[in-house]
Amino acid sequence: MRRPTPQQQRRNALLSQMESGIAIIPNAFQPRREDDPSRYTTWIYGLSVFMPDSDFWYLTAFPEPESVLVLIAGAQPQSILFCRPRDEEQELWWGKRIGPEQAQERFGFDACYSMDELDTRLPQLMQGHSRLHYAFGADAGWDQRVYQALNQLRHPKASRGGSVFPTETVDIRRNIHAMRRIKDAAEIDIMRKAVNISVAAHLRAMRACQAGLYEYQLEAELQYVFRHHGAWGPSYNSIVASGPNACLLHHVDNDRQMQSDELVLIDAGARFDGYCADLTRTLPVSGRFTGPQRDIYDLVLSAEVAAIDAIRPGRPMNTAQQTHVRILSQGLLDLGLCQGSLDGVIEREDYKRFYMHGPGHFLGIDTHDAGRYHNAQGEWLNYQPGMTLTVEPGLYIRPADNIPEAFWHIGVRVEDNLLVTEHGVEVLSADLPKSATDIEAIMRDGALH
Template identity: 45%
Template sequence: MNTAPCSTPFAARRARLCAAMQPGAVAILPTAPEVQRNSDTDYLYRHDSYFYYLTGFTEPDSVLVLVAAHGARPAQAILFCRQKNMEREIWEGFRHGPEGARAAFGFDTAFAIEELDAEMARLLADAPAAYYALGHSAALDMQMKNWLLAVRRQARAGVTAPAVAHDLLAMLDEMRLFKDDAEQATMLRAATISGVAHARAMMAARPGMFEYELEAELLHEFRRNGAQYPAYTPIVAAGANACVLHYNVNSAQTRDGDLVLIDAGCELDSYAADITRTFPVNGRFSAPQRALYELVLAAQNAALAAVRPGRKYSDIHDAATRVLAQGMLDLGLLSRDKFGSAEDAIAERAHQQFYMHGTGHWLGLDVHDAGAYRDVHAEGKPSRPLQPGMALTVEPGIYVRPAEGVPEQYWHIGIRIEDDVLVTQDGHTILSASAPKLADDIEQLMRP
């Protein structure tokens, strides 16, 4: 494998993966296919995250093949991609072509995608093992079957096919879980853009606006600052809609007195931000709204205190849940006659009436990023310890629907507060600090 391009994070990741593979083994990783939307129109193309992680290459119809070093033979990084085609480029835009991609992205060799089948029969010949996304794609599984059949047809010449298959994605999941300096910088920028967009939506909000008008403020700020897309369909949920966790219709008209819950983040250079803020559309929290808001904020602060190296991932959720359960008792959402303590309520899962989701997830190239939440190599598979370089969200919430015994003043209030967080050597850094969060700060920002 070329040594000069290893100064790029993509080449360095390819080298790390090759070093972890069985000597002489072959890894195959295609990018995502284009998907038809209707008639002759495709959905906006987005490359595969695993493929991008190792290549930085964003064109469709591309496959990465890695061959691990074996003896005196160095490792190889090979790209298969679309050929240059000036006529198609007039209609669809620039293509690197194999030679251009090889030079620009530091591959050892590059071929036209049409040569994939013939070259794979050669590359897999006498390889001891193959690494690919086992069972992830029926199309890839069929391709692998055909390539292996082509190799086995050479058996009379003494050629052997790989005897072992390994799940490539499991290896990449562990690599992707730890963000390098380049990734951290991109994620900070994505979170900063997204936080400013949330502030813009707060400042624009007025009773009577439609949810989609606030969504437009977000999207404007994303694009104005260079983000390519929203990282996911934004949630802009006013009033009772905020009690629907994955609400994304974004068509209702806000009313004076509503809270608005916005869960939105941009995608910048393939990395996602994921931020939630909740604010009063008229700029002033009512007393019941503020009481619940301060409870969720206290739960988030407790959860954030658990984000540091050596603490278990599950400690984050446990810390938030204890604060929320106690607050539910204090505010009368849960009955003290029935539950003597927060621990009793949690043991009976009573808190899940108002808080039914986890307190976060990994974040990176995907909004819900790759990586296991448990230490799969330890006995009993306990929650894995946090380590520097991990990036995650911390997002407690509370959602109060009308029900018998629930004080009416809290009905239809949904609140979530979500930040993007990087685990550091001595604790954590909040990447999304640009989004206002304190109730007083929100009211000050929204003041006419």
């Protein structure tokens, strides 16, 4: 007997949580390309590519669009997939399809059917269940399809004789997202690969960086490494932000020519087998930090290192932000960029002029992965073993009359990817150097040019 796949184990766990009823978890349903009727699409780098729905991918790893997972809980739980049928003509144009028969064997479903049968079979599968686990409001197209099945069961002819059909709806995302917040061993292995590919890409960008290049040329170095090592591509549109662009939190135009006296902030990660990495390093374009650049860089790095050291299981998830704010605020006071007392700067939130974002986020199938940070009372939840997350303090100093000109256009962010363990954290991206001295050495000794 074959060992259950990680996705089968997750489906079984979800079925146990459901206890009763039927769940419907559709794959991505997005606008279609006019010239490609077989795929649903999203956009990366201006290119149209299919991206599976994250919850669907977590439970199936099934890679094709126009598919839906149906779970039936109870004494005899079932896991059923509907997917596209084999079609010789369509496959000639758009590539081979897996088809229901192969999908059932390959992905461990109890049954698989063609999507052509969904509207007929779905009411039959719903019948006898009083609870529907489905995320109404997430997608209007799927909502209409589910309502259509429900309306068939509500019809007087169908309900004659006391037939049971769903009258209670539960948002299935709450269960799935709670599961996704804690990564299993298979997920962690994939994320290690995504992070390692991203580390290699950042190292290549460090070695390639020089004055006169355009931001998009460093972006191309990143993309080359991503694809060369088998990643799907970037987890998100890569940020390569030089000079004043480094003070924009999500600069993605990447069209500016870099100058020798500037910093370039690179925020980029690979998506491998559906899972994301998200790393940031800030480099001196010339290969050496100026005095003010080094002051800001070392301050941000010290906040990041202290926050990583502070994260432990059982501590509240605002621990990293509290650490960032205290260290950055003291450093801004020391550099004369804030005035008054440390407690005053924090209470008045003066630091937000230079540090205006959060400490990081969950990481996984989505770059900002699923999972809650607060309980129902609004209190911070605690870090738990198996969580994967980013830590990413930054400082962004824009020109102003009361800011010394030497600090103008200095934007610095340092970001690593972490796994919370039983006793602390493992820095998954530890192989990517981040001290100013190490970065300068790589840019000096390992240059590609």
